[in-house]
Amino acid sequence: MNYTKILLFSVLLSSITIGSVKAQVSGCDDINVETKLTEPAKGRSNGKIEFEFKEKSKTYKIFLINRDAKDAKSPLKGLDVRDLKAGFYDFIIVDDRGCTKQLTVTLKGI
Numbered sequence: 001m002n003y004t005k006i007l008l009f010s011v012l013l014s015s016i017t018i019g020s021v022k023a024q025v026s027g028c029d030d031i032n033v034e035t036k037l038t039e040p041a042k043g044r045s046n047g048k049i050e051f052e053f054k055e056k057s058k059t060y061k062i063f064l065i066n067r068d069a070k071d072a073k074s075p076l077k078g079l080d081v082r083d084l085k086a087g088f089y090d091f092i093i094v095d096d097r098g099c100t101k102q103l104t105v106t107l108k109g110i
Contacts, residue, residue: 028099031060035103039110040086047084047107051093059096066090085109 032054040047053060061075066089081089086109093101 028097031055031093031095031099031101033060033093033101033103035105037105037107039107040084042086042109045083045085047086047109048080048082049084049089049105049107050080052079055095061094063092063094064089065092 034052034054036050036052038046038048038050051060051062062079063073063075064071064081066072084107086107089105089107091103091105093103
């Protein structure tokens with residue numbers, strides 16, 4: 001867990017630094033993304049989070065940063081995360097220009 005916290009802090013610190021430089025150079029705009037949730041059944045790991053981006057011409061990398069260390073290092077392979085329990089999930093999204101957005105999604109369970 002400590003490794004994940006260190007990685008999160010490093011990514012956020014670098015994204016603040018890079019984001020502020022990018023904002024001056026190329027005009028980073030807010031990454032417009034919506035999430036579509038499938039709430040998990042109580043006690044089950046069948047929840048899902050899907051990402052839908054308004055800007056279709058850009059490419060995005062999505063990192064799930066609070067699940068385990070290997071997830072924080074590698075971007076998602078698609079635009080969704082499956083097999084989730086109820087809880088909080090933290091993501092960092094990076095677009096093709098290097099602009100970033102931090103997002104926390106909560107699955108409550110039904």
